[in-house]
Amino acid sequence: MKSITALLSALPGSVAQGLIWGVLAIGVYITYKVLDFADLTVDGSLGTGGAVAVMLITNGCPIPLALVVAFIAGCAAGFITGILNTMLGIPAILSGILTQLALYSINLDIMGKANAAVSVDKYDLLVSLRYIPQSIITGTIFIVAIALALYWFFGTEQGFTLRATGCNPNMARAQGINTKKSTVIGLVLGNGLVGLAGGLLAQYQGYSDVNMGRGAIVIGLAAIIIGEVLGELILGKRLNFIGRLLFTAVGAIIYFVVIQVVLWLGLSSQNTKLFSAITVAVFLAVPYLKAQSKTSFKRAAKRGVAEDAGA
Amino acid sequence: MLVLNDIRKTFNIGTINEKKALNGVTITLDDGDFVTIIGGNGAGKSTTLNAIAGVWPVDSGVIEINGKNITGLPEHKRAKFLGRVFQDPMTGTAATMEIQENLALAARRGESRGLRWGITKKEKDEYRELLKMLDLGLEDRMTSKVGLLSGGQRQALTLLMATLKKPELLLLDEHTAALDPKTAAKVLELSDKIIEENKLTAMMVTHNMHDAIRHGNRLIMMNKGRIIYDVKGEEKKNLTVDYLLQKFEEASGTAINNDRMLLSK
Structure with missing residues (x-):
């Protein structure tokens, strides 16, 4: 175990990283929570956003424009998943996996190799692990701006159609909503944000890598779940929409802080993904087990035995 | 017809x-x-x-x-x-959306939906009056999620939604x-x-x-x-x-x- 100061000095970096992954997590929130679509595209579209941004920046493209293109590239990935699901009848999870797999090749094609560097010394990057305080400020601005934009969007007629589609597609169609269209729009929007997150993450770590998106969906889900639990714990009530989005970003920060702490406690860095998977599995299982504990066959059997004995 | x-x-x-x-x-x-x-x-x-x-x-x-x-x-x-009400009270409404939001969705049935607000102040006043007619006290719970309503309340709401736009x-x-x-x-x-x-x-x-x-x-x-x-x-x-x-x-x-x-x- 290293000294506590080593841990403390590493935490600001976790916060910056958490904010960038928070952008991804908000994207996942749109597909997973609003649309009720378990979208595995993100493992690919994060890398696509990173690859596109790095290649554009190193070829002289202004950084804001590179991020816009990274966003659009993510949108395109979501669009493909949406078409596979709604027009070609492929189940949601498989649609995402197919796009994700295809993107692995595409990301290699974009970079021409397995990874591509972008140095903060050569380019005026928006975020970088070499300048953590600035990165935290920039990350916060991105999160707040995105949360406000989505708060607006989901308050519009178009946003209503996405929410209705995710909640009750039968009702949505009876109200004249084209649920296929709104599913595609949701996937486009969600993956656009994931692409943007990829563009930011590549800048932050100084390179884009064909494997950078592996397990991204799990980190996104972890952030959503941690944020939800934490938000309700702190505020003592169910969160409203913007609160949920902001706490999703907070969840991402907590996730990276926790990872930093377990690394400090001695977990080897190659086991962080194992740790993440277990954490998310536990968080997803707890509500189910809680419900089960109230009404289960085992309990019914026990009660039956007790009553028999009493009779 | x-x-x-x-x-x-x-x-x-x-x-x-x-x-x-x-x-x-x-x-x-x-x-x-x-x-x-x-x-x-x-x-x-x-x-x-x-x-x-x-x-x-x-x-x-x-x-x-x-x-x-x-x-x-x-x-x-x-x-x-068409206005439609289904056998299952769960089918006709969106449980995770507010009562007034469900009504606003229904009010736009058959219209193109853009980036205007999904519900306006003026609509909220109208909906309050209409909900009073149901006599279920829903006019005081317009921002409640529909999932909190009983089957009968949801069915009455669905009926109102189906006929909100004639x-x-x-x-x-x-x-x-x-x-x-x-x-x-x-x-x-x-x-x-x-x-x-x-x-x-x-x-x-x-x-x-x-x-x-x-x-x-x-x-x-x-x-x-x-x-x-x-x-x-x-x-x-x-x-x-x-x-x-x-x-x-x-x-x-x-x-x-x-x-x-x-x-x-």
Whole structure:
């Protein structure tokens, strides 16, 4: 175990990283929570956003424009998943996996190799692990701006159609909503944000890598779940929409802080993904087990035995 | 108003579960008709409503509403003409959205939805007045999630939503079947009131023969995907449950096989 100061000095970096992954997590929130679509595209579209941004920046493209293109590239990935699901009848999870797999090749094609560097010394990057305080400020601005934009969007007629589609597609169609269209729009929007997150993450770590998106969906889900639990714990009530989005970003920060702490406690860095998977599995299982504990066959059997004995 | 011409639909064609659900349904509704539909299990009552709503395309036949041929339109495009209330109270509303948001969704049925606000201040005031009419206290809970409401409350809300923007045809698919008798009676009374006040054309599937006789101006009996009895006006008013049962046996050659219908006799 290293000294506590080593841990403390590493935490600001976790916060910056958490904010960038928070952008991804908000994207996942749109597909997973609003649309009720378990979208595995993100493992690919994060890398696509990173690859596109790095290649554009190193070829002289202004950084804001590179991020816009990274966003659009993510949108395109979501669009493909949406078409596979709604027009070609492929189940949601498989649609995402197919796009994700295809993107692995595409990301290699974009970079021409397995990874591509972008140095903060050569380019005026928006975020970088070499300048953590600035990165935290920039990350916060991105999160707040995105949360406000989505708060607006989901308050519009178009946003209503996405929410209705995710909640009750039968009702949505009876109200004249084209649920296929709104599913595609949701996937486009969600993956656009994931692409943007990829563009930011590549800048932050100084390179884009064909494997950078592996397990991204799990980190996104972890952030959503941690944020939800934490938000309700702190505020003592169910969160409203913007609160949920902001706490999703907070969840991402907590996730990276926790990872930093377990690394400090001695977990080897190659086991962080194992740790993440277990954490998310536990968080997803707890509500189910809680419900089960109230009404289960085992309990019914026990009660039956007790009553028999009493009779 | 509504014209169904020789509508046919077979499910699971070519499999062991092949089922001829609609076997040439032909009917013409006049403006302001309120038709109740009864029949045995699998007679094609709900299937007829689903054919009109466009849940799936029909195999053959033509569906027209006010002269417009809608046979080729998908469900969400037909919604423009139709108000619908379903048997399951969960089906008609979005549980995770607010009461007022559900109403706002319904108010835009058949309209293009853009980036204007999904609900306006002016609408909220209107909805409060309309909810008062339901007499369920929902006007004070407009920002509550619909998932918190009871089945009866949700069904009353769905009814309001279905008629918020006046539909050319209102489809009620056993919309009181899942409710307790008292709530069912209340929702049915509300349906009558809304249909009358707005002069709506409506079709109501029910398994309760008393309700089928008591409500509406026209009654249709279905069997094996066909209409076997169609009665309106004075003759309909004077119907009795026993006569309907007898009529069923005459027309179909068998006793009615709808247990729920017999139980409600």
